[in-house]
Amino acid sequence: MSAWAPRLRRGARLGFDTVRRTPVVLFPEGVLVLNATAAAVVGACDGVATVPDIVGGLAGRYADVRGDDVLTLLRGLVARGVLRPEETGGTG
Amino acid sequence: MTASPPFGMLAELTHRCPLHCPYCSNPLELVRRDRELTTDQWRSVLTQARALGVLQVHLSGGEPLARRDLPELVGHAHGLGCYVNLVTSGLGLTHERMADLARRGVEHVQLSVQAADEERADIIAGARAAKHKKAAAAAIREAGLPLTVNVVLHRRNHDQVGAIIDLAEELGADRLELANTQFYGWALRNRAALMPTRAQLDAAEPVVRAARRRLAGRVEVVYVLADYQDRLPKPCMHGWGARQLTVAPDGTVLPCPSAHVITSLEFDNVTERPLAEIWYESSSFNAYRGEEWMREPCRSCDRRGVDFGGCRCQAFLLTGAAENTDPVCALSPHHGVVEQAVAPAVDVPFVMRG
Numbered sequence: 411m412s413a414w415a416p417r418l419r420r421g422a423r424l425g426f427d428t429v430r431r432t433p434v435v436l437f438p439e440g441v442l443v444l445n446a447t448a449a450a451v452v453g454a455c456d457g458v459a460t461v462p463d464i465v466g467g468l469a470g471r472y473a474d475v476r477g478d479d480v481l482t483l484l485r486g487l488v489a490r491g492v493l494r495p496e497e498t499g500g501t502g
Numbered sequence: 503m504t505a506s507p508p509f510g511m512l513a514e515l516t517h518r519c520p521l522h523c524p525y526c527s528n529p530l531e532l533v534r535r536d537r538e539l540t541t542d543q544w545r546s547v548l549t550q551a552r553a554l555g556v557l558q559v560h561l562s563g564g565e566p567l568a569r570r571d572l573p574e575l576v577g578h579a580h581g582l583g584c585y586v587n588l589v590t591s592g593l594g595l596t597h598e599r600m601a602d603l604a605r606r607g608v609e610h611v612q613l614s615v616q617a618a619d620e621e622r623a624d625i626i627a628g629a630r631a632a633k634h635k636k637a638a639a640a641a642i643r644e645a646g647l648p649l650t651v652n653v654v655l656h657r658r659n660h661d662q663v664g665a666i667i668d669l670a671e672e673l674g675a676d677r678l679e680l681a682n683t684q685f686y687g688w689a690l691r692n693r694a695a696l697m698p699t700r701a702q703l704d705a706a707e708p709v710v711r712a713a714r715r716r717l718a719g720r721v722e723v724v725y726v727l728a729d730y731q732d733r734l735p736k737p738c739m740h741g742w743g744a745r746q747l748t749v750a751p752d753g754t755v756l757p758c759p760s761a762h763v764i765t766s767l768e769f770d771n772v773t774e775r776p777l778a779e780i781w782y783e784s785s786s787f788n789a790y791r792g793e794e795w796m797r798e799p800c801r802s803c804d805r806r807g808v809d810f811g812g813c814r815c816q817a818f819l820l821t822g823a824a825e826n827t828d829p830v831c832a833l834s835p836h837h838g839v840v841e842q843a844v845a846p847a848v849d850v851p852f853v854m855r856g
Contacts, residue, residue, distance in 0.1 A: 419648070419676075420646075420647075420648045420676055421609055421610045421647060421648030421676070423585075423609075425557075425583065425585075427555075427557060427583075428583070429507060429552070429553065429554070429555045430507065430555060434557060436557060436558070436585035436609075437585075437610075438587070438609075438610040438648050438650060438676070438677060439558075439587075439610075439650070439677070440558075441509050441510075441557050441558055441585075491722055494719070495719070
């Protein structure tokens, strides 16, 4: 699991909704409203950084970053089809 | 009750379409070309929609490629920060056109497929359409965009579910929507011809389940249940006027694409009233928000916050009152009309969409 390097699925992107004043993930047939921490996690999912990398990077910027919480969030986003667990080729 | 801002807008740019599918969900009476909104009017609709909270814009029809201003509207919606979905038959979607639309901001394409083989697909579409699908899918993939293959399932293609899944995989789909026909518009007129048999539905289920396992992580397979054969109604639109709105080609603003069938309501037009006012204040959008409008058995039902009483359009079409429980629900006193409609029937010919 430590080698797991999540990335956004093809066609998914992080955005900021100026109407709701909140970060969002936009993807085929869906919108997820994120809080600032979740947006930072998603923003770090580049298909290269592993989960420990992501947790480490966040720990430098936010207090009280718990690895378990990040992992739960990432797994939830994979289940929703927003994140792919690993690089699948292509840059879409 | 106070409504939240909408997330999605279905923009039906035109009712013009090269296909004549017998399950077309567009109204029986189509909006003619000379009554379609102008480019500037659509630009204004998109601007107002984004200001209202819309993030997902579905450019649909009819066939949206029939609008010459499609590239401009795509660029405008994208510039506003919307996620732009193109819903197309693929006819006329050349490599160049797709590349241009992707450059301007289309982020996802939904391509309709009528059947697994070209011969049957063309019979269902009422046009020589199938041969264009592969080229369209290739153009979408070459533009680097995610592809959803949309298939409406019914009595005449249900036996092909497995082959349709294989075709979607071959076309390079990221998502496959296998949607059993919902009976509105032209589909209601063809209900007897389209109604799948119980045996067809039972046979499809393990095929879909196996495909989901096999394709996990590669192709997302969405299966929309056969509404009439379900014992529980669908949570239609996640509630009336809750998350989405539809703008018809002439600017009529609807809580769902089929809502025009509810003739007891009056719908506003975006050329006459601001979109935000229609969303928050119009009688049509407020008609079935919340639970106050509900009758029994919904009113005291534990599931009223789960399925919202099903579909208002279906309740109106089949029982004459949109406030009634969707008769798909086994608890509805009108459930008999649904049971009758699913009773085994002989094969009936299609009435093709004009």
